[in-house]
Amino acid sequence: MITHHPDTELLLDYATGALTEPMALSVACHASLCKACASELKRLEALGGTLLEQSDKAQMDATSLNAVLNRLDDPEPEPLRPSAQFDAESLRVLPMPLRDYLPASLEALNWRHIGSKVSQYNLDLHVGNYKISLMRFKAGSAQPIHTHKGQEITLVLTGGYTDQGHHFEVGDFDLKDTRHKHQPVVDSGEDCYALVVMDAPVVLAGPFSRFLNPFIKL
């Protein structure tokens, strides 16, 4: 069961379009797995619809309608990237919004292996200082201690982990910032896939973490 949700103000920012694309992606993935937040977003978007409906009428240019009518049959632009054919495992793991950002099924991705416990695939999405990755943590592994200069969002896609006494499982939206120092321990049983969005590098905490920390290569 999902117990960690984005805050209301983050959902509002999603609905108004104020989130950056990486943040919006993490919220969209969560809301694809969480009925409560999907409903909340629907309500907030309905607020936008209501404000639109209530708006005064501004004068459009006289030629506006004709200009649009003349363009209706223009060919549609090509999608940013052709949609990939995903295998059953990928369809199981990946929520719909994430699929647009991946060129192939999970097994065919160009994973970078960091030690034996972590694999990482950087999404082809470049906005500001954000790093957006798909991570695969080995079942039962303990991850190094680290803190953050900025925010880190981890959205669990399979498996789960425990961090500072909190348990996170599929669909959970785990937002950490500078106040948090953490050391996630991955559940045994199933590897943990997660979407990880960071807006600044992590800070290493333990004495040997430079060598252990999988995030150093980010």
Add this chain to the structure above:
Amino acid sequence: MSTMHLEKSRAMRQDLRTPQSFASNVVSLNLADPTNDHLSALINDIATNRNREAFARLFEHYAPRLKSFTLKQGTSPSRAEELVQETMIMVWRKAASFDASKGTPSNWIYTILRNKRIDMFRKERHPEYDLEEGLEVADTAPGAEDRVEAGQQSEILRAAIDDLPEAQREIILKSFYEDMSHGEIAEDLGLPLGTVKSRIRLGVTRLKQSLGGHQ
């Protein structure tokens, strides 16, 4: 305002507006204030029949509102004009994805405007959520959205926004009209971030309650 009252007033207005010149399922142009059913019919006509006349009527209803909404966000008139045109072209292309059972035409067009604005002004995409099948029915507890018909929702929300305490209304309207995140709003108003967060939470909770939610 009670649900019953709303239903009644809606029905009465529909009676008043029943157009004699009601051609097929297309709304007559001289309807000053078409209902959601009329607007939905136009969108479906576009989706099914690629009906340009239906599109022209939808344009007439929405383009001036989209432009005014965009101008309130501080966009220049020429950019606003451009954004509205691009938005209406997306409405034409995406008409088949409109589902009247999931929301009103205005809600749907609002999201198209929002996404187009991000696309044009920020060169980013806005990833859309898509609740996974099975989850839709997994939770059988009636949610707010089940209790209130889409058609009534906007009337209720409209009244509920007016009823919000000023401090909450200001921030929520600013979010929509001024295209700012809650962090930017806090800076703009010179308020602590925590104050802005709590006003948003209180305001959104009140709006939700007005729709019949009980959380």
